[in-house]
Amino acid sequence: MxxxxxxLKKIHAFLxxxxxxxxxxxxxxRFNNSYSPRRLLAEGLxxxxxDLVNNNLLWSCLTCQLCSQRCPxxxxxxxxxxDIRAVAHSQGxxxxxxxxxxxxxxxxxxxxxxxxxxxxGWITDDLKVKATGEVVYFVGxxxxxxxxxxxDFSFAPVSIAQDTVRILNHLGIExxxxxxxxxxxxDLYWLGNLDKFDEVGMRNLEEIEKTGARTxxxxxxxxxYTLKRLYPERVDGMALTVKHISEVVAENIDKFxxxxxxLEISYQDPCRLGRYLGVYDQPRQVLQAIPGVTLHEMPHNRxxxxxxxxxxxxxxxxxxxxxxxxxxxxxxxAGADTLVTACPKCQIHFRCSECGDQSQRAxxxxxxxxxxxxxxxxxxxVK
Amino acid sequence: MATKAATxxxxxxxxxxxxxxxxxxxxxxxxxxxxxxxxxxxxxxxPNFRVIRTMCSGRVTPGFVLKALKLGADGVxxxxxxxxxxxxxxxxxxxxEQFEKTKALVKTLGLDERRIRLEWVSAAEGDRWGVVINxxxxxxxxxxxxxxxxxxxxxx
Numbered sequence: 001m002x003x004x005x006x007x008l009k010k011i012h013a014f015l016x017x018x019x020x021x022x023x024x025x026x027x028x029x030r031f032n033n034s035y036s037p038r039r040l041l042a043e044g045l046x047x048x049x050x051d052l053v054n055n056n057l058l059w060s061c062l063t064c065q066l067c068s069q070r071c072p073x074x075x076x077x078x079x080x081x082x083d084i085r086a087v088a089h090s091q092g093x094x095x096x097x098x099x100x101x102x103x104x105x106x107x108x109x110x111x112x113x114x115x116x117x118x119x120x121g122w123i124t125d126d127l128k129v130k131a132t133g134e135v136v137y138f139v140g141x142x143x144x145x146x147x148x149x150x151x152d153f154s155f156a157p158v159s160i161a162q163d164t165v166r167i168l169n170h171l172g173i174e175x176x177x178x179x180x181x182x183x184x185x186x187d188l189y190w191l192g193n194l195d196k197f198d199e200v201g202m203r204n205l206e207e208i209e210k211t212g213a214r215t216x217x218x219x220x221x222x223x224x225y226t227l228k229r230l231y232p233e234r235v236d237g238m239a240l241t242v243k244h245i246s247e248v249v250a251e252n253i254d255k256f257x258x259x260x261x262x263l264e265i266s267y268q269d270p271c272r273l274g275r276y277l278g279v280y281d282q283p284r285q286v287l288q289a290i291p292g293v294t295l296h297e298m299p300h301n302r303x304x305x306x307x308x309x310x311x312x313x314x315x316x317x318x319x320x321x322x323x324x325x326x327x328x329x330x331x332x333x334a335g336a337d338t339l340v341t342a343c344p345k346c347q348i349h350f351r352c353s354e355c356g357d358q359s360q361r362a363x364x365x366x367x368x369x370x371x372x373x374x375x376x377x378x379x380x381x382v383k
Numbered sequence: 384m385a386t387k388a389a390t391x392x393x394x395x396x397x398x399x400x401x402x403x404x405x406x407x408x409x410x411x412x413x414x415x416x417x418x419x420x421x422x423x424x425x426x427x428x429x430p431n432f433r434v435i436r437t438m439c440s441g442r443v444t445p446g447f448v449l450k451a452l453k454l455g456a457d458g459v460x461x462x463x464x465x466x467x468x469x470x471x472x473x474x475x476x477x478x479x480e481q482f483e484k485t486k487a488l489v490k491t492l493g494l495d496e497r498r499i500r501l502e503w504v505s506a507a508e509g510d511r512w513g514v515v516i517n518x519x520x521x522x523x524x525x526x527x528x529x530x531x532x533x534x535x536x537x538x539x
């Protein structure tokens with residue numbers, strides 16, 4: 001397998017001006033000067049995927065799309081990386097997965113049709129959910145994050161799921177939650193494992209069909225992006241509305257009465273929600289509607305936001321830690337005590353960075369968008 | 384019709400002749416040596432497992448066990464030194480910590496948590512290694528093949 005001419009044309013590779021803006025803004029290149037998107041693209045153009053597949057740097061790309069944002073000719077570098085990774089994957093090559101690949105193995109196991117998961121343990125009695133309905137809440141990998149990270153980082157990823165359901169219940173929506181929902185396949189897609197991605201996608205669409213829902217709401221930007229953009233790309237005639245919870249709250253902002261909630265916050269734009277889906281204003285609008293909340297924008301915000309340092313559970317290294325520390329220090333310097341993010345993965349990565357040595361910490365609180373909205377809703381305060 | 388009959392017959396056979404495939408992670412200092420002792424002592428026990436030697440049971444993170452399960456293992460055994468005997472002082476305490484996480488993940492995945500097991504076998508306990516393996520094989524045989532096991536059954 002090789003990358004084809006069509007693939008290269010599709011990502012606008014031949015338009016590259018070699019201006020180097022991509023390398024100038026790349027969060028990885030900033031700390032690891034052996035990594036250069038410009039050079040990797042040029043190598044691919046001159047010599048094909050042959051050498052690149054053996055290059056460990058291939059797996060370092062965060063697919064955060066900051067380079068494409070700045071590129072004058074819109075070279076789709078993340079998609080280029082995905083194409084080369086697909087070639088590497090077909091040859092059985094991979095990068096250095098974090099957590100010994102635990103999460104990647106789980107994703108691949110989710111392609112198994114016979115699997116009957118046990119993933120709804122987070123649903124407490126006060127949460128109103130159904131098995132079928134108009135609206136389905138796509139939970140994502142939160143129950144697995146709970147098992148793997150809750151002890152180490154003293155936070156409960158499933159609280160994001162619980163608070164999302166609380167917010168939806170407040171709006172009078174009783175969402176359907178699927179017992180056997182699969183991983184959305186986002187990471188499999190970006191790591192070039194397209195066969196497994198299609199399999200988990202088919203499983204999910206079957207499950208969603210069983211609920212009879214037309215609208216999908218999720219609190220994970222990666223799930224939102226995958227369901228909204230990648231599934232229709234690979235499955236014809238998918239007629240589902242996909243919304244991130246911040247869009248839902250922003251649409252119905254009149255129906256919320258928030259309690260006073262004094263907090264100095266900054267907002268981290270997750271790459272998938274921001275640059276990929278263009279949702280910048282809705283979370284900000286909601287956060288600023290909470291009385292007492294002051295939003296301090298970081299210098300790198302919205303389209304220029306910097307990634308949380310790791311994507312796809314791959315190649316997490318010293319560079320990732322430096323990106324994370326830099327980002328958290330930026331939030332602190334902007335005057336925030338709490339960094340709010342809308343992506344569970346961002347929070348996990350930042351929390352991991354905050355576990356470091358005193359000199360390597362920014363000492364900033366981290367919380368999720370839905371946690372803040374739900375706690376302002378019932379006035380229970382932020383943990 | 385003939386093919387259908389043949390497959391159903393084959394299915395019946397596989398269920399009856401189910402031979403479990405078990406992956407055993409054994410630490411270099413105690414359990415691997417324990418398995419060695421079992422061999423030297425000519426302990427008779429089930430051959431349905433493959434040993435993977437790790438330097439310490441604490442190295443066996445959820446990813447290791449999940450990969451084995453993903454590739455179709457019916458059971459995974461993690462074995463290390465007894466508490467206080469660890470070559471790296473507290474590697475086996477770390478193993479317990481990691482195993483708790485693995486157990487939670489396996490439960491959430493909907494696999495039977497009895498498919499994974501944590502045991503302590505010292506270098507001198509050759510007999511115990513045999514007992515542990517026999518017990519585990521018996522348990523896995525009772526549970527049947529893992530839903531992720533797609534491999535053709537090996538010939539005995």
